[in-house]
Amino acid sequence: MNRLSLTLSRGIARVTESALGPYQSAVIRIGFAATWLLFLLREFPHRQELYGPDGPWSWDLAQQLTSDNHAFTALMWSAGQGWFEGFYLLAILSSAALLLGWRTRTASVLFMVGVLSLQNRSVFVGDGGDNVLHLMSFYLVFTRCGQVWSLDARRAARVEAARARGERVRADRLGPVLWAVLGLALGGVTLAGRFDNGWLVPALLWTVWAVLGLWGAVQRRAKSQEPWILLDVIANVLHNGALFVIMAEACLIYATAGWYKIQGSRWQDGTAVYYPLHLDYFSPWPALADLMSSSGTIMMIVTYGTVMVQVAFPFTLFNRRVKNVLLVLMMTEHAVIAVVLGLPFFSLAMITADAVFLPTAFLLLLGGWAARARGQLVRRGDGDRTLPPPRSAEESRPGRVGFTA
Amino acid sequence: MDAYDEDSQARHGPDGSTGARRPQDPGDREGSPAREGSADPDGPHARDDSGDPDGPFTPEGSGGPDGSPPLPPAPRTGVAGLSPRYQVGAAVALAVVAVAACVHLGMVFLSLAPANTVTKQHGKAIEQWVYPEFEQNWKLFAPNPLQQNIAVQVRAEVRMKDGSMRTTGWNDLSARDGAAIDGSLLPSHTQQNELRRAWDFFAATHGADNRPVGMRGALSEQYVRRVVVMRLYREDAISREGVIQRVQVRSSTTNVQPPKWSSEKISDKPVYRLLPWWTVSADEAAGGVR
16 A cells, blocks of 8 residues: 555656656657648648638538538638638748747647648548647647757757856747737637637637746746746646647557457458559559569568557557567558558658657657757858857766656 | 757746746745756755655756755655645646546547447547547558549530530549559649548448438538539640530449459459539639639
């Protein structure tokens, strides 16, 4: 009994005093934001056809469907071209901001609004990749995903360094302005009665806005330290809860995909993988597909292997080594799917979802490489100006920031 | 991407519009000029006493401010640093988040699971929770992958500039999609999903007699019509030179032939589903994306 309570109190301490998995949450932030950003850029020439007011799924059709299913989409606020074009641009910008970790929390909210609005506007052009992004954009709002590898983190470090040198740190100006502008926008939309279709997303938007305001006020004014610690604890708890939900969601995806496959006769007779490779809509490289499916034995192994990996994955989380082996297998399979079935954005989204389970040590290594590559690029671009060498992964202290899953 | 690793332990604001300011640590609040946490001999003690020997998640002991009377070994953050009144708030938050996460995952699980005792009793509640924003479908190629190529084909009656009517031949729009995808590393949703899913939507909301089922049936009909009209104006030479009056759509379903190494035999004749002629409204004929 005593041990149980000790474990429990340790667990509570863990989930309240820090936002776990800073590198994992950063990598999924970057991954999902990049997927959506690349998708928006890829479809930029087709944006009118997919989401525009005069597209085949016209504004009127979308109006009828969304007033029936109450899905949130800001694109139904106006049928004007200007609003659509502006919104598409905003969606691109918010993805870029989230990718870079610029005002991460605000960017994540705008990112979610962009993803939900565009996808709910035209639900019949999406696929599994859109579905993953839809869910994850919502969950990301609750995470502190800008703790590392973000402009926010860099800014915080600079402020910290300046303070350590005893310099006066200028108060942040842009933050309150951004907050006020978004508050005005929310107020305007609410007063105009545009939030009348479903309560979930509007309630979330207002809540986040209010909490950000409270956060700023507490930091600035509170005489006591405690309100701020409480807010910090709540933010940590929310982050850890959301990260747990994200991981569980990834497990649900694989479990559903796997367990339903077991029931299929084609997955049982070992030919299932052959068929998608020969569908006109999923075979950009027919010769490659033919080559891959030339051996019945290989097809059977891939078919059985796919089912086994998908069904087994959630259970392997209890063993680090097996989990990492499966992660490699699944990421490889998705990379192959990206090319062979012509589903690059779906695959990128799935690989990103997998990445939440990567070990911290590996992510640090990755971060080190990225920083070094960036350093070299910057140096080459800057000619002979000397720059401090990029920080390598070794300088950091792996293990300190846990989640060595 | 910057790898500013030192920030991994930096506990900064909510990254939001107002959250740019880094929260100060207790030392700062109580007048300590600079942070000397790691050099402070009190640090390790503070860590040990926090009740969490696991280390990795314990914030670096920021220690007591220099010269001030020894502080209780409170960590910088976490519930241990709070008075009982605030601890209640933290406990409530923890409980709410834990319950919300579990309920949410339970609901999503039930929405994905096959129909069962619980979903039969509480189907309505599950639906209300999950739809529309948490809807998901992961039966990817399951239980069996699609084993047929379903092509959507269309022909049109076009009023030409001289007033005469001409009927186009069948345009195999899906075949064109397939050709457009060939050799592409980044197929567009317009090629891969638009027509394919429009037809899925239509088929799912129409009976075998091609009558629409419910409001969505009517919507899907308009949608398919708008897609094919847009495509005809873009891709069909005759349509481009006149105004489309009526369109007729059919689907052609062909089995994917079994692999060479299989002994299965399947018909390779396409099966057609012919829809009645649809009148194209002036709005559909004129407007839209070209």
